[in-house]
Amino acid sequence: MDMxxxxxxxxxxxxxxFDDLDHAKYNEMKLNWADTIFPCFSFISGMLLKQDKIIPLNKNIQLIGLGMTFNLIPTILENKKFRPLGVLQRHGLSSILLNNLIPPNYRNKIIFPIALTTIWSLISKYLANNTDKPFENEIYTAQQKIDSIFFKGRQYHDNFDPEGLLGALMTTVTIWLGSWFISQNFNYKIIPFIGFSFILFGRLLSNAFPNMYPVSKPLWTPSFTLQTTGYSILNYCISNWLCLILPTSISNSIQLMGQYSLENYFFGELLLVGLKESYVRSSGVTLWDKIKSFFKFKFPFTNIDMSPYIMTSIFNVVLLGFTHLCHWSHFKIRLF
Structure with a gap:
Protein backbone atom coordinates (compact mmCIF):
# COMPACT_ATOMS: atom_id res chain seq x y z
CA MET A 1 0.00 0.00 0.00
CA ASP A 2 2.93 2.35 0.64
CA MET A 3 4.21 1.64 -2.87
CA PHE A 18 3.00 18.35 -18.17
CA ASP A 19 0.34 20.87 -19.21
CA ASP A 20 -1.33 18.37 -21.56
CA LEU A 21 -1.99 16.03 -18.62
CA ASP A 22 -3.63 18.68 -16.42
CA HIS A 23 -7.29 18.55 -15.37
CA ALA A 24 -9.88 18.61 -18.13
CA LYS A 25 -11.94 21.78 -18.29
CA TYR A 26 -15.58 21.67 -17.25
CA ASN A 27 -17.00 21.93 -20.78
CA GLU A 28 -14.67 19.22 -22.13
CA MET A 29 -16.43 16.46 -20.17
CA LYS A 30 -13.55 14.01 -20.50
CA LEU A 31 -10.90 12.30 -18.41
CA ASN A 32 -7.30 13.55 -18.27
CA TRP A 33 -4.47 11.90 -16.38
CA ALA A 34 -4.57 14.49 -13.58
CA ASP A 35 -8.26 13.69 -13.05
CA THR A 36 -7.41 10.13 -11.95
CA ILE A 37 -5.03 11.12 -9.11
CA PHE A 38 -7.38 12.23 -6.33
CA PRO A 39 -9.86 9.36 -6.96
CA CYS A 40 -6.94 6.96 -6.62
CA PHE A 41 -6.14 8.31 -3.14
CA SER A 42 -9.83 7.94 -2.22
CA PHE A 43 -9.80 4.38 -3.55
CA ILE A 44 -6.69 3.60 -1.49
CA SER A 45 -8.35 4.91 1.69
CA GLY A 46 -11.22 2.53 1.00
CA MET A 47 -8.80 -0.38 0.63
CA LEU A 48 -7.37 0.44 4.06
CA LEU A 49 -10.82 0.15 5.66
CA LYS A 50 -10.25 -3.59 5.79
CA GLN A 51 -7.59 -2.99 8.43
CA ASP A 52 -9.39 -0.12 10.18
CA LYS A 53 -13.14 -0.79 10.06
CA ILE A 54 -14.27 2.63 11.25
CA ILE A 55 -12.27 5.85 10.92
CA PRO A 56 -12.98 8.01 14.01
CA LEU A 57 -14.98 11.18 13.38
CA ASN A 58 -12.29 13.40 14.88
CA LYS A 59 -9.74 12.23 12.26
CA ASN A 60 -12.03 13.23 9.41
CA ILE A 61 -12.76 16.58 11.05
CA GLN A 62 -9.01 17.17 11.45
CA LEU A 63 -8.50 16.32 7.75
CA ILE A 64 -11.13 18.92 6.81
CA GLY A 65 -9.41 21.40 9.13
CA LEU A 66 -6.03 20.72 7.49
CA GLY A 67 -7.51 21.43 4.07
CA MET A 68 -9.07 24.68 5.26
CA THR A 69 -5.81 25.73 6.93
CA PHE A 70 -3.99 25.12 3.64
CA ASN A 71 -6.54 27.32 1.86
CA LEU A 72 -5.84 30.13 4.34
CA ILE A 73 -2.37 30.65 2.84
CA PRO A 74 -3.50 32.56 -0.30
CA THR A 75 -6.09 34.35 1.84
CA ILE A 76 -3.39 35.71 4.15
CA LEU A 77 -0.58 36.27 1.63
CA GLU A 78 -2.58 37.50 -1.37
CA ASN A 79 -5.70 38.86 0.33
CA LYS A 80 -7.91 36.44 -1.62
CA LYS A 81 -11.33 35.27 -0.47
CA PHE A 82 -11.19 32.21 1.74
CA ARG A 83 -12.28 29.04 -0.05
CA PRO A 84 -13.69 26.45 2.40
CA LEU A 85 -13.78 23.64 -0.18
CA GLY A 86 -10.88 21.50 -1.41
CA VAL A 87 -9.75 17.93 -2.05
CA LEU A 88 -8.98 17.14 1.60
CA GLN A 89 -12.27 18.65 2.71
CA ARG A 90 -14.11 16.60 0.09
CA HIS A 91 -12.40 13.42 1.22
CA GLY A 92 -13.09 14.17 4.88
CA LEU A 93 -16.80 14.77 4.21
CA SER A 94 -17.07 11.58 2.15
CA SER A 95 -15.31 9.57 4.82
CA ILE A 96 -17.67 10.94 7.48
CA LEU A 97 -20.64 9.88 5.36
CA LEU A 98 -19.23 6.39 4.88
CA ASN A 99 -17.82 5.75 8.35
CA ASN A 100 -19.68 7.90 10.85
CA LEU A 101 -23.22 8.49 9.56
CA ILE A 102 -24.09 5.05 8.21
CA PRO A 103 -24.23 1.94 10.43
CA PRO A 104 -21.70 -0.73 9.34
CA ASN A 105 -24.39 -3.31 8.59
CA TYR A 106 -25.82 -0.96 5.93
CA ARG A 107 -22.50 0.49 4.79
CA ASN A 108 -21.11 -2.88 3.73
CA LYS A 109 -24.06 -3.79 1.51
CA ILE A 110 -24.22 -3.14 -2.24
CA ILE A 111 -27.43 -1.18 -1.72
CA PHE A 112 -25.40 1.63 -0.11
CA PRO A 113 -23.48 2.79 -3.23
CA ILE A 114 -26.59 2.21 -5.35
CA ALA A 115 -28.60 4.44 -3.03
CA LEU A 116 -25.94 7.19 -3.10
CA THR A 117 -25.79 7.06 -6.91
CA THR A 118 -29.58 7.27 -7.12
CA ILE A 119 -29.69 10.25 -4.73
CA TRP A 120 -26.92 11.99 -6.70
CA SER A 121 -28.79 11.38 -9.97
CA LEU A 122 -32.12 12.67 -8.71
CA ILE A 123 -30.64 15.81 -7.13
CA SER A 124 -28.44 16.51 -10.17
CA LYS A 125 -31.37 16.20 -12.57
CA TYR A 126 -34.27 17.83 -10.77
CA LEU A 127 -32.44 20.62 -8.97
CA ALA A 128 -30.75 21.82 -12.18
CA ASN A 129 -32.39 24.50 -14.33
CA ASN A 130 -32.52 22.25 -17.38
CA THR A 131 -33.69 18.76 -16.43
CA ASP A 132 -33.00 17.41 -19.93
CA LYS A 133 -29.39 18.66 -19.91
CA PRO A 134 -28.62 19.23 -16.21
CA PHE A 135 -24.89 19.87 -16.75
CA GLU A 136 -25.02 22.02 -19.88
CA ASN A 137 -24.06 25.17 -17.96
CA GLU A 138 -22.06 24.94 -14.75
CA ILE A 139 -23.78 28.03 -13.34
CA TYR A 140 -27.17 26.30 -13.35
CA THR A 141 -26.17 22.85 -12.11
CA ALA A 142 -27.55 21.38 -8.92
CA GLN A 143 -24.04 21.34 -7.44
CA GLN A 144 -23.64 25.08 -7.96
CA LYS A 145 -27.07 25.80 -6.51
CA ILE A 146 -26.24 23.88 -3.33
CA ASP A 147 -22.75 25.41 -3.00
CA SER A 148 -24.00 28.94 -3.56
CA ILE A 149 -26.17 28.63 -0.46
CA PHE A 150 -23.20 27.80 1.78
CA PHE A 151 -20.16 29.25 -0.02
CA LYS A 152 -21.35 32.07 -2.26
CA GLY A 153 -18.40 34.19 -3.33
CA ARG A 154 -15.93 31.80 -1.72
CA GLN A 155 -15.62 29.16 -4.44
CA TYR A 156 -12.78 28.21 -6.75
CA HIS A 157 -14.50 30.07 -9.57
CA ASP A 158 -17.19 32.69 -9.07
CA ASN A 159 -19.90 30.42 -10.46
CA PHE A 160 -18.65 26.91 -9.75
CA ASP A 161 -16.36 24.87 -7.52
CA PRO A 162 -14.97 21.50 -8.73
CA GLU A 163 -14.90 20.27 -5.12
CA GLY A 164 -18.58 21.01 -4.54
CA LEU A 165 -20.67 19.35 -1.84
CA LEU A 166 -22.84 17.24 -4.14
CA GLY A 167 -19.81 15.45 -5.58
CA ALA A 168 -18.99 14.13 -2.10
CA LEU A 169 -21.76 11.56 -2.56
CA MET A 170 -19.96 9.90 -5.47
CA THR A 171 -16.54 10.28 -3.82
CA THR A 172 -18.04 8.19 -1.02
CA VAL A 173 -18.85 5.55 -3.64
CA THR A 174 -15.20 5.61 -4.78
CA ILE A 175 -14.05 4.96 -1.20
CA TRP A 176 -16.66 2.21 -0.87
CA LEU A 177 -15.43 0.55 -4.06
CA GLY A 178 -11.89 0.48 -2.65
CA SER A 179 -13.18 -1.28 0.46
CA TRP A 180 -15.22 -3.69 -1.65
CA PHE A 181 -12.31 -4.46 -3.97
CA ILE A 182 -9.84 -5.40 -1.24
CA SER A 183 -12.44 -7.50 0.59
CA GLN A 184 -13.00 -9.76 -2.44
CA ASN A 185 -9.46 -11.21 -2.40
CA PHE A 186 -9.39 -11.43 -6.18
CA ASN A 187 -6.83 -13.64 -7.88
CA TYR A 188 -4.01 -11.35 -8.99
CA LYS A 189 -4.22 -12.66 -12.56
CA ILE A 190 -7.80 -11.43 -13.07
CA ILE A 191 -7.40 -8.02 -11.35
CA PRO A 192 -6.32 -6.22 -14.59
CA PHE A 193 -9.46 -7.52 -16.33
CA ILE A 194 -11.57 -6.15 -13.45
CA GLY A 195 -9.90 -2.76 -13.89
CA PHE A 196 -10.54 -2.70 -17.64
CA SER A 197 -14.15 -3.81 -17.03
CA PHE A 198 -14.78 -0.80 -14.79
CA ILE A 199 -13.30 1.53 -17.42
CA LEU A 200 -15.40 -0.05 -20.17
CA PHE A 201 -18.59 0.08 -18.09
CA GLY A 202 -17.96 3.75 -17.30
CA ARG A 203 -17.47 4.59 -20.96
CA LEU A 204 -20.58 2.68 -22.00
CA LEU A 205 -22.60 4.53 -19.36
CA SER A 206 -21.36 7.93 -20.55
CA ASN A 207 -22.00 7.03 -24.20
CA ALA A 208 -25.50 5.71 -23.47
CA PHE A 209 -26.52 8.71 -21.32
CA PRO A 210 -24.24 11.62 -22.34
CA ASN A 211 -26.53 14.29 -20.88
CA MET A 212 -27.03 12.61 -17.51
CA TYR A 213 -23.74 10.76 -16.94
CA PRO A 214 -20.92 12.61 -18.74
CA VAL A 215 -17.36 11.90 -17.64
CA SER A 216 -16.43 14.83 -15.40
CA LYS A 217 -14.21 15.24 -12.34
CA PRO A 218 -15.77 18.58 -11.30
CA LEU A 219 -19.13 16.77 -11.11
CA TRP A 220 -17.70 13.38 -10.02
CA THR A 221 -20.36 11.59 -12.07
CA PRO A 222 -21.08 7.83 -11.85
CA SER A 223 -19.33 7.28 -15.20
CA PHE A 224 -16.31 9.16 -13.86
CA THR A 225 -16.42 7.06 -10.67
CA LEU A 226 -16.43 3.80 -12.62
CA GLN A 227 -13.61 4.79 -14.96
CA THR A 228 -11.33 6.20 -12.26
CA THR A 229 -11.95 3.09 -10.16
CA GLY A 230 -10.75 1.04 -13.10
CA TYR A 231 -7.60 3.15 -13.41
CA SER A 232 -7.03 2.87 -9.65
CA ILE A 233 -7.19 -0.93 -9.91
CA LEU A 234 -4.70 -0.89 -12.79
CA ASN A 235 -2.40 1.40 -10.78
CA TYR A 236 -2.61 -1.11 -7.93
CA CYS A 237 -1.43 -3.83 -10.34
CA ILE A 238 1.44 -1.66 -11.58
CA SER A 239 2.47 -0.88 -7.98
CA ASN A 240 2.66 -4.58 -7.17
CA TRP A 241 4.65 -5.19 -10.34
CA LEU A 242 7.07 -2.36 -9.49
CA CYS A 243 7.73 -3.96 -6.11
CA LEU A 244 9.00 -7.04 -7.97
CA ILE A 245 11.15 -5.45 -10.68
CA LEU A 246 12.62 -2.27 -9.16
CA PRO A 247 15.92 -2.31 -7.25
CA THR A 248 15.33 -2.45 -3.51
CA SER A 249 16.74 1.04 -2.93
CA ILE A 250 14.30 2.64 -5.42
CA SER A 251 11.38 0.54 -4.23
CA ASN A 252 12.05 1.51 -0.61
CA SER A 253 12.25 5.20 -1.57
CA ILE A 254 8.87 5.12 -3.34
CA GLN A 255 7.33 3.29 -0.38
CA LEU A 256 8.78 5.92 1.96
CA MET A 257 7.11 8.62 -0.17
CA GLY A 258 3.86 6.71 0.30
CA GLN A 259 4.29 6.67 4.07
CA TYR A 260 4.55 10.48 3.99
CA SER A 261 1.86 11.06 1.38
CA LEU A 262 0.06 13.84 3.27
CA GLU A 263 3.31 15.67 3.99
CA ASN A 264 4.37 15.35 0.34
CA TYR A 265 1.01 16.67 -0.82
CA PHE A 266 1.32 19.86 1.22
CA PHE A 267 5.00 20.40 0.43
CA GLY A 268 4.54 19.68 -3.28
CA GLU A 269 1.56 22.00 -3.62
CA LEU A 270 3.27 24.81 -1.71
CA LEU A 271 6.41 24.45 -3.83
CA LEU A 272 4.42 24.45 -7.07
CA VAL A 273 2.34 27.46 -6.06
CA GLY A 274 5.48 29.31 -5.02
CA LEU A 275 7.23 28.60 -8.32
CA LYS A 276 4.21 29.28 -10.52
CA GLU A 277 3.12 32.46 -8.74
CA SER A 278 6.52 34.09 -8.19
CA TYR A 279 7.49 36.47 -11.01
CA VAL A 280 11.05 37.29 -12.02
CA ARG A 281 11.13 41.11 -12.25
CA SER A 282 13.72 41.30 -15.02
CA SER A 283 11.73 39.13 -17.44
CA GLY A 284 8.14 39.35 -16.20
CA VAL A 285 7.67 35.57 -16.30
CA THR A 286 7.11 33.18 -13.43
CA LEU A 287 9.99 31.44 -11.73
CA TRP A 288 8.54 28.12 -12.94
CA ASP A 289 8.64 29.24 -16.60
CA LYS A 290 12.13 30.66 -16.11
CA ILE A 291 13.47 27.35 -14.82
CA LYS A 292 11.54 25.45 -17.50
CA SER A 293 13.02 27.60 -20.29
CA PHE A 294 16.52 26.95 -18.91
CA PHE A 295 16.05 23.20 -19.52
CA LYS A 296 14.26 23.65 -22.84
CA PHE A 297 15.93 21.76 -25.66
CA LYS A 298 14.91 19.29 -28.34
CA PHE A 299 15.83 15.64 -28.07
CA PRO A 300 18.28 14.74 -30.88
CA PHE A 301 16.61 13.70 -34.17
CA THR A 302 13.14 14.44 -32.75
CA ASN A 303 10.92 17.43 -32.06
CA ILE A 304 10.31 16.50 -28.43
CA ASP A 305 10.74 19.25 -25.83
CA MET A 306 12.65 17.68 -22.94
CA SER A 307 12.00 20.41 -20.34
CA PRO A 308 8.83 18.81 -18.84
CA TYR A 309 10.66 15.49 -18.40
CA ILE A 310 13.62 17.19 -16.73
CA MET A 311 11.33 19.30 -14.50
CA THR A 312 9.40 16.19 -13.46
CA SER A 313 12.60 14.35 -12.56
CA ILE A 314 13.94 17.28 -10.56
CA PHE A 315 10.63 17.80 -8.77
CA ASN A 316 10.37 14.16 -7.73
CA VAL A 317 14.00 14.14 -6.55
CA VAL A 318 13.18 17.20 -4.41
CA LEU A 319 10.12 15.41 -3.02
CA LEU A 320 12.21 12.35 -2.27
CA GLY A 321 14.73 14.51 -0.44
CA PHE A 322 11.91 16.10 1.56
CA THR A 323 10.57 12.63 2.38
CA HIS A 324 13.94 11.49 3.75
CA LEU A 325 14.17 14.72 5.74
CA CYS A 326 10.75 14.02 7.30
CA HIS A 327 11.83 10.44 8.05
CA TRP A 328 15.16 11.55 9.54
CA SER A 329 13.55 14.27 11.71
CA HIS A 330 10.54 12.09 12.66
CA PHE A 331 8.23 14.81 11.33
CA LYS A 332 4.77 13.51 10.49
CA ILE A 333 1.31 15.08 10.31
CA ARG A 334 -0.70 12.95 12.73
CA LEU A 335 -4.48 12.78 12.92
CA PHE A 336 -5.54 11.84 16.43
Whole structure:
Protein backbone atom coordinates (compact mmCIF):
# COMPACT_ATOMS: atom_id res chain seq x y z
CA MET A 1 0.00 0.00 0.00
CA ASP A 2 2.93 2.35 0.64
CA MET A 3 4.21 1.64 -2.87
CA UNK A 4 0.70 2.30 -4.25
CA UNK A 5 0.51 5.69 -2.52
CA UNK A 6 4.09 6.61 -3.44
CA UNK A 7 3.51 5.69 -7.08
CA UNK A 8 0.40 7.88 -7.06
CA UNK A 9 2.37 10.83 -5.65
CA UNK A 10 4.89 10.51 -8.49
CA UNK A 11 2.01 10.49 -10.99
CA UNK A 12 0.56 13.59 -9.32
CA UNK A 13 3.79 15.51 -9.88
CA UNK A 14 4.06 14.28 -13.48
CA UNK A 15 0.53 15.55 -14.17
CA UNK A 16 1.40 18.91 -12.59
CA UNK A 17 4.48 19.30 -14.80
CA PHE A 18 3.00 18.35 -18.17
CA ASP A 19 0.34 20.87 -19.21
CA ASP A 20 -1.33 18.37 -21.56
CA LEU A 21 -1.99 16.03 -18.62
CA ASP A 22 -3.63 18.68 -16.42
CA HIS A 23 -7.29 18.55 -15.37
CA ALA A 24 -9.88 18.61 -18.13
CA LYS A 25 -11.94 21.78 -18.29
CA TYR A 26 -15.58 21.67 -17.25
CA ASN A 27 -17.00 21.93 -20.78
CA GLU A 28 -14.67 19.22 -22.13
CA MET A 29 -16.43 16.46 -20.17
CA LYS A 30 -13.55 14.01 -20.50
CA LEU A 31 -10.90 12.30 -18.41
CA ASN A 32 -7.30 13.55 -18.27
CA TRP A 33 -4.47 11.90 -16.38
CA ALA A 34 -4.57 14.49 -13.58
CA ASP A 35 -8.26 13.69 -13.05
CA THR A 36 -7.41 10.13 -11.95
CA ILE A 37 -5.03 11.12 -9.11
CA PHE A 38 -7.38 12.23 -6.33
CA PRO A 39 -9.86 9.36 -6.96
CA CYS A 40 -6.94 6.96 -6.62
CA PHE A 41 -6.14 8.31 -3.14
CA SER A 42 -9.83 7.94 -2.22
CA PHE A 43 -9.80 4.38 -3.55
CA ILE A 44 -6.69 3.60 -1.49
CA SER A 45 -8.35 4.91 1.69
CA GLY A 46 -11.22 2.53 1.00
CA MET A 47 -8.80 -0.38 0.63
CA LEU A 48 -7.37 0.44 4.06
CA LEU A 49 -10.82 0.15 5.66
CA LYS A 50 -10.25 -3.59 5.79
CA GLN A 51 -7.59 -2.99 8.43
CA ASP A 52 -9.39 -0.12 10.18
CA LYS A 53 -13.14 -0.79 10.06
CA ILE A 54 -14.27 2.63 11.25
CA ILE A 55 -12.27 5.85 10.92
CA PRO A 56 -12.98 8.01 14.01
CA LEU A 57 -14.98 11.18 13.38
CA ASN A 58 -12.29 13.40 14.88
CA LYS A 59 -9.74 12.23 12.26
CA ASN A 60 -12.03 13.23 9.41
CA ILE A 61 -12.76 16.58 11.05
CA GLN A 62 -9.01 17.17 11.45
CA LEU A 63 -8.50 16.32 7.75
CA ILE A 64 -11.13 18.92 6.81
CA GLY A 65 -9.41 21.40 9.13
CA LEU A 66 -6.03 20.72 7.49
CA GLY A 67 -7.51 21.43 4.07
CA MET A 68 -9.07 24.68 5.26
CA THR A 69 -5.81 25.73 6.93
CA PHE A 70 -3.99 25.12 3.64
CA ASN A 71 -6.54 27.32 1.86
CA LEU A 72 -5.84 30.13 4.34
CA ILE A 73 -2.37 30.65 2.84
CA PRO A 74 -3.50 32.56 -0.30
CA THR A 75 -6.09 34.35 1.84
CA ILE A 76 -3.39 35.71 4.15
CA LEU A 77 -0.58 36.27 1.63
CA GLU A 78 -2.58 37.50 -1.37
CA ASN A 79 -5.70 38.86 0.33
CA LYS A 80 -7.91 36.44 -1.62
CA LYS A 81 -11.33 35.27 -0.47
CA PHE A 82 -11.19 32.21 1.74
CA ARG A 83 -12.28 29.04 -0.05
CA PRO A 84 -13.69 26.45 2.40
CA LEU A 85 -13.78 23.64 -0.18
CA GLY A 86 -10.88 21.50 -1.41
CA VAL A 87 -9.75 17.93 -2.05
CA LEU A 88 -8.98 17.14 1.60
CA GLN A 89 -12.27 18.65 2.71
CA ARG A 90 -14.11 16.60 0.09
CA HIS A 91 -12.40 13.42 1.22
CA GLY A 92 -13.09 14.17 4.88
CA LEU A 93 -16.80 14.77 4.21
CA SER A 94 -17.07 11.58 2.15
CA SER A 95 -15.31 9.57 4.82
CA ILE A 96 -17.67 10.94 7.48
CA LEU A 97 -20.64 9.88 5.36
CA LEU A 98 -19.23 6.39 4.88
CA ASN A 99 -17.82 5.75 8.35
CA ASN A 100 -19.68 7.90 10.85
CA LEU A 101 -23.22 8.49 9.56
CA ILE A 102 -24.09 5.05 8.21
CA PRO A 103 -24.23 1.94 10.43
CA PRO A 104 -21.70 -0.73 9.34
CA ASN A 105 -24.39 -3.31 8.59
CA TYR A 106 -25.82 -0.96 5.93
CA ARG A 107 -22.50 0.49 4.79
CA ASN A 108 -21.11 -2.88 3.73
CA LYS A 109 -24.06 -3.79 1.51
CA ILE A 110 -24.22 -3.14 -2.24
CA ILE A 111 -27.43 -1.18 -1.72
CA PHE A 112 -25.40 1.63 -0.11
CA PRO A 113 -23.48 2.79 -3.23
CA ILE A 114 -26.59 2.21 -5.35
CA ALA A 115 -28.60 4.44 -3.03
CA LEU A 116 -25.94 7.19 -3.10
CA THR A 117 -25.79 7.06 -6.91
CA THR A 118 -29.58 7.27 -7.12
CA ILE A 119 -29.69 10.25 -4.73
CA TRP A 120 -26.92 11.99 -6.70
CA SER A 121 -28.79 11.38 -9.97
CA LEU A 122 -32.12 12.67 -8.71
CA ILE A 123 -30.64 15.81 -7.13
CA SER A 124 -28.44 16.51 -10.17
CA LYS A 125 -31.37 16.20 -12.57
CA TYR A 126 -34.27 17.83 -10.77
CA LEU A 127 -32.44 20.62 -8.97
CA ALA A 128 -30.75 21.82 -12.18
CA ASN A 129 -32.39 24.50 -14.33
CA ASN A 130 -32.52 22.25 -17.38
CA THR A 131 -33.69 18.76 -16.43
CA ASP A 132 -33.00 17.41 -19.93
CA LYS A 133 -29.39 18.66 -19.91
CA PRO A 134 -28.62 19.23 -16.21
CA PHE A 135 -24.89 19.87 -16.75
CA GLU A 136 -25.02 22.02 -19.88
CA ASN A 137 -24.06 25.17 -17.96
CA GLU A 138 -22.06 24.94 -14.75
CA ILE A 139 -23.78 28.03 -13.34
CA TYR A 140 -27.17 26.30 -13.35
CA THR A 141 -26.17 22.85 -12.11
CA ALA A 142 -27.55 21.38 -8.92
CA GLN A 143 -24.04 21.34 -7.44
CA GLN A 144 -23.64 25.08 -7.96
CA LYS A 145 -27.07 25.80 -6.51
CA ILE A 146 -26.24 23.88 -3.33
CA ASP A 147 -22.75 25.41 -3.00
CA SER A 148 -24.00 28.94 -3.56
CA ILE A 149 -26.17 28.63 -0.46
CA PHE A 150 -23.20 27.80 1.78
CA PHE A 151 -20.16 29.25 -0.02
CA LYS A 152 -21.35 32.07 -2.26
CA GLY A 153 -18.40 34.19 -3.33
CA ARG A 154 -15.93 31.80 -1.72
CA GLN A 155 -15.62 29.16 -4.44
CA TYR A 156 -12.78 28.21 -6.75
CA HIS A 157 -14.50 30.07 -9.57
CA ASP A 158 -17.19 32.69 -9.07
CA ASN A 159 -19.90 30.42 -10.46
CA PHE A 160 -18.65 26.91 -9.75
CA ASP A 161 -16.36 24.87 -7.52
CA PRO A 162 -14.97 21.50 -8.73
CA GLU A 163 -14.90 20.27 -5.12
CA GLY A 164 -18.58 21.01 -4.54
CA LEU A 165 -20.67 19.35 -1.84
CA LEU A 166 -22.84 17.24 -4.14
CA GLY A 167 -19.81 15.45 -5.58
CA ALA A 168 -18.99 14.13 -2.10
CA LEU A 169 -21.76 11.56 -2.56
CA MET A 170 -19.96 9.90 -5.47
CA THR A 171 -16.54 10.28 -3.82
CA THR A 172 -18.04 8.19 -1.02
CA VAL A 173 -18.85 5.55 -3.64
CA THR A 174 -15.20 5.61 -4.78
CA ILE A 175 -14.05 4.96 -1.20
CA TRP A 176 -16.66 2.21 -0.87
CA LEU A 177 -15.43 0.55 -4.06
CA GLY A 178 -11.89 0.48 -2.65
CA SER A 179 -13.18 -1.28 0.46
CA TRP A 180 -15.22 -3.69 -1.65
CA PHE A 181 -12.31 -4.46 -3.97
CA ILE A 182 -9.84 -5.40 -1.24
CA SER A 183 -12.44 -7.50 0.59
CA GLN A 184 -13.00 -9.76 -2.44
CA ASN A 185 -9.46 -11.21 -2.40
CA PHE A 186 -9.39 -11.43 -6.18
CA ASN A 187 -6.83 -13.64 -7.88
CA TYR A 188 -4.01 -11.35 -8.99
CA LYS A 189 -4.22 -12.66 -12.56
CA ILE A 190 -7.80 -11.43 -13.07
CA ILE A 191 -7.40 -8.02 -11.35
CA PRO A 192 -6.32 -6.22 -14.59
CA PHE A 193 -9.46 -7.52 -16.33
CA ILE A 194 -11.57 -6.15 -13.45
CA GLY A 195 -9.90 -2.76 -13.89
CA PHE A 196 -10.54 -2.70 -17.64
CA SER A 197 -14.15 -3.81 -17.03
CA PHE A 198 -14.78 -0.80 -14.79
CA ILE A 199 -13.30 1.53 -17.42
CA LEU A 200 -15.40 -0.05 -20.17
CA PHE A 201 -18.59 0.08 -18.09
CA GLY A 202 -17.96 3.75 -17.30
CA ARG A 203 -17.47 4.59 -20.96
CA LEU A 204 -20.58 2.68 -22.00
CA LEU A 205 -22.60 4.53 -19.36
CA SER A 206 -21.36 7.93 -20.55
CA ASN A 207 -22.00 7.03 -24.20
CA ALA A 208 -25.50 5.71 -23.47
CA PHE A 209 -26.52 8.71 -21.32
CA PRO A 210 -24.24 11.62 -22.34
CA ASN A 211 -26.53 14.29 -20.88
CA MET A 212 -27.03 12.61 -17.51
CA TYR A 213 -23.74 10.76 -16.94
CA PRO A 214 -20.92 12.61 -18.74
CA VAL A 215 -17.36 11.90 -17.64
CA SER A 216 -16.43 14.83 -15.40
CA LYS A 217 -14.21 15.24 -12.34
CA PRO A 218 -15.77 18.58 -11.30
CA LEU A 219 -19.13 16.77 -11.11
CA TRP A 220 -17.70 13.38 -10.02
CA THR A 221 -20.36 11.59 -12.07
CA PRO A 222 -21.08 7.83 -11.85
CA SER A 223 -19.33 7.28 -15.20
CA PHE A 224 -16.31 9.16 -13.86
CA THR A 225 -16.42 7.06 -10.67
CA LEU A 226 -16.43 3.80 -12.62
CA GLN A 227 -13.61 4.79 -14.96
CA THR A 228 -11.33 6.20 -12.26
CA THR A 229 -11.95 3.09 -10.16
CA GLY A 230 -10.75 1.04 -13.10
CA TYR A 231 -7.60 3.15 -13.41
CA SER A 232 -7.03 2.87 -9.65
CA ILE A 233 -7.19 -0.93 -9.91
CA LEU A 234 -4.70 -0.89 -12.79
CA ASN A 235 -2.40 1.40 -10.78
CA TYR A 236 -2.61 -1.11 -7.93
CA CYS A 237 -1.43 -3.83 -10.34
CA ILE A 238 1.44 -1.66 -11.58
CA SER A 239 2.47 -0.88 -7.98
CA ASN A 240 2.66 -4.58 -7.17
CA TRP A 241 4.65 -5.19 -10.34
CA LEU A 242 7.07 -2.36 -9.49
CA CYS A 243 7.73 -3.96 -6.11
CA LEU A 244 9.00 -7.04 -7.97
CA ILE A 245 11.15 -5.45 -10.68
CA LEU A 246 12.62 -2.27 -9.16
CA PRO A 247 15.92 -2.31 -7.25
CA THR A 248 15.33 -2.45 -3.51
CA SER A 249 16.74 1.04 -2.93
CA ILE A 250 14.30 2.64 -5.42
CA SER A 251 11.38 0.54 -4.23
CA ASN A 252 12.05 1.51 -0.61
CA SER A 253 12.25 5.20 -1.57
CA ILE A 254 8.87 5.12 -3.34
CA GLN A 255 7.33 3.29 -0.38
CA LEU A 256 8.78 5.92 1.96
CA MET A 257 7.11 8.62 -0.17
CA GLY A 258 3.86 6.71 0.30
CA GLN A 259 4.29 6.67 4.07
CA TYR A 260 4.55 10.48 3.99
CA SER A 261 1.86 11.06 1.38
CA LEU A 262 0.06 13.84 3.27
CA GLU A 263 3.31 15.67 3.99
CA ASN A 264 4.37 15.35 0.34
CA TYR A 265 1.01 16.67 -0.82
CA PHE A 266 1.32 19.86 1.22
CA PHE A 267 5.00 20.40 0.43
CA GLY A 268 4.54 19.68 -3.28
CA GLU A 269 1.56 22.00 -3.62
CA LEU A 270 3.27 24.81 -1.71
CA LEU A 271 6.41 24.45 -3.83
CA LEU A 272 4.42 24.45 -7.07
CA VAL A 273 2.34 27.46 -6.06
CA GLY A 274 5.48 29.31 -5.02
CA LEU A 275 7.23 28.60 -8.32
CA LYS A 276 4.21 29.28 -10.52
CA GLU A 277 3.12 32.46 -8.74
CA SER A 278 6.52 34.09 -8.19
CA TYR A 279 7.49 36.47 -11.01
CA VAL A 280 11.05 37.29 -12.02
CA ARG A 281 11.13 41.11 -12.25
CA SER A 282 13.72 41.30 -15.02
CA SER A 283 11.73 39.13 -17.44
CA GLY A 284 8.14 39.35 -16.20
CA VAL A 285 7.67 35.57 -16.30
CA THR A 286 7.11 33.18 -13.43
CA LEU A 287 9.99 31.44 -11.73
CA TRP A 288 8.54 28.12 -12.94
CA ASP A 289 8.64 29.24 -16.60
CA LYS A 290 12.13 30.66 -16.11
CA ILE A 291 13.47 27.35 -14.82
CA LYS A 292 11.54 25.45 -17.50
CA SER A 293 13.02 27.60 -20.29
CA PHE A 294 16.52 26.95 -18.91
CA PHE A 295 16.05 23.20 -19.52
CA LYS A 296 14.26 23.65 -22.84
CA PHE A 297 15.93 21.76 -25.66
CA LYS A 298 14.91 19.29 -28.34
CA PHE A 299 15.83 15.64 -28.07
CA PRO A 300 18.28 14.74 -30.88
CA PHE A 301 16.61 13.70 -34.17
CA THR A 302 13.14 14.44 -32.75
CA ASN A 303 10.92 17.43 -32.06
CA ILE A 304 10.31 16.50 -28.43
CA ASP A 305 10.74 19.25 -25.83
CA MET A 306 12.65 17.68 -22.94
CA SER A 307 12.00 20.41 -20.34
CA PRO A 308 8.83 18.81 -18.84
CA TYR A 309 10.66 15.49 -18.40
CA ILE A 310 13.62 17.19 -16.73
CA MET A 311 11.33 19.30 -14.50
CA THR A 312 9.40 16.19 -13.46
CA SER A 313 12.60 14.35 -12.56
CA ILE A 314 13.94 17.28 -10.56
CA PHE A 315 10.63 17.80 -8.77
CA ASN A 316 10.37 14.16 -7.73
CA VAL A 317 14.00 14.14 -6.55
CA VAL A 318 13.18 17.20 -4.41
CA LEU A 319 10.12 15.41 -3.02
CA LEU A 320 12.21 12.35 -2.27
CA GLY A 321 14.73 14.51 -0.44
CA PHE A 322 11.91 16.10 1.56
CA THR A 323 10.57 12.63 2.38
CA HIS A 324 13.94 11.49 3.75
CA LEU A 325 14.17 14.72 5.74
CA CYS A 326 10.75 14.02 7.30
CA HIS A 327 11.83 10.44 8.05
CA TRP A 328 15.16 11.55 9.54
CA SER A 329 13.55 14.27 11.71
CA HIS A 330 10.54 12.09 12.66
CA PHE A 331 8.23 14.81 11.33
CA LYS A 332 4.77 13.51 10.49
CA ILE A 333 1.31 15.08 10.31
CA ARG A 334 -0.70 12.95 12.73
CA LEU A 335 -4.48 12.78 12.92
CA PHE A 336 -5.54 11.84 16.43
Missing amino acids: FRGFNIIQMEIAET
